[in-house]
Amino acid sequence: MTEHVLGSEVPELQLTGVSRRYGDNLAVRSIDAAIPAHKISVIVGPSGCGKSTLLRMISGLDTPTDGEVRFEGAPVRGVPEGLAMVFQDYSRSLYPWMRVDKNVAFPIRRLPAAERAERVRFAIEEVGLKGKESLYPWQMSGGMQQRVAIARALASHPRLLLMDEPFASVDAQTRADLEDLVMRIQAELGITVLVVTHDIDESVYLADRIFVLSTPPSVVAEVIDVDLPRPRDHVSTKTEPEFVRIRGHVTSLLRRPDADAEGAHGSLVASTAAGEIA
Numbered sequence: 001m002t003e004h005v006l007g008s009e010v011p012e013l014q015l016t017g018v019s020r021r022y023g024d025n026l027a028v029r030s031i032d033a034a035i036p037a038h039k040i041s042v043i044v045g046p047s048g049c050g051k052s053t054l055l056r057m058i059s060g061l062d063t064p065t066d067g068e069v070r071f072e073g074a075p076v077r078g079v080p081e082g083l084a085m086v087f088q089d090y091s092r093s094l095y096p097w098m099r100v101d102k103n104v105a106f107p108i109r110r111l112p113a114a115e116r117a118e119r120v121r122f123a124i125e126e127v128g129l130k131g132k133e134s135l136y137p138w139q140m141s142g143g144m145q146q147r148v149a150i151a152r153a154l155a156s157h158p159r160l161l162l163m164d165e166p167f168a169s170v171d172a173q174t175r176a177d178l179e180d181l182v183m184r185i186q187a188e189l190g191i192t193v194l195v196v197t198h199d200i201d202e203s204v205y206l207a208d209r210i211f212v213l214s215t216p217p218s219v220v221a222e223v224i225d226v227d228l229p230r231p232r233d234h235v236s237t238k239t240e241p242e243f244v245r246i247r248g249h250v251t252s253l254l255r256r257p258d259a260d261a262e263g264a265h266g267s268l269v270a271s272t273a274a275g276e277i278a
Ligand SMILES: Nc1ncnc2c1ncn2[C@@H]1O[C@H](COP(=O)(O)OP(=O)(O)O)[C@@H](O)[C@H]1O
Pocket: 022, 025, 027, 045, 046, 047, 048, 049, 050, 051, 052, 053, 054, 216
């Protein structure tokens, strides 16, 4: 795989020996990762391998039982300023009784009214929901609701945007559109994006850098830098030989029995034609 280092800057996010134990269950085992600034990084791994646990520790919502997370050089203790998160379950992250613009404004409600209004206007336009400000979430499709959740994250002007399986609950076409939306926003705003997914295709399509997690207790099995040109699109990018090669490689990594797991058979990860892993 390509081994070069992306950029020369200090990583936006540095994970050193990060572990998380729940009682006897070691969910995440000694994760080392350098997430580069102003790029899209993707953590890919099977369900239950500790992806959400990792994101919670990165966002300061949870604390590692071992190791350390640093954001912009400083140890993470509590939710850092400059970080925003988008969850898979948009229906639970939006307030159904609030209009779109009020939902987007909620996290920045303490800002002066004029600045708040300008940020909300910009964020809603950025996600393509101009004209939908007065709708309520329940009047919108799942994809549109997830756009609202992304706008809400953008309104806080994050330098680091974390996304936990953000498109796992929408149909394939909507998912493709949202993937393109995230790449366009990242390119326009230059923010650092870290996406967690169990979808191999999505990981290769989005990423500048992929962290492939093993089956639990999870470690980083491999770090892959993806040099596919940008802007990317679903038709030409996904038929490039390099895309196909990396996708095949990630698939093989996720299928490999974990030497540490009890019983090789149980740790095999099934893969479908769509690149999803069960
Ligand atoms: N709050 C918790 N208490 C106990 N175990 C947990 C908790 N959160 C996650 N786990 C366990 O940690 C492991 C990883 O879970 P999770 O991070 O949700 O995986 P993923 O997001 O990759 O599907 C699982 O075995 C899960 O049962």
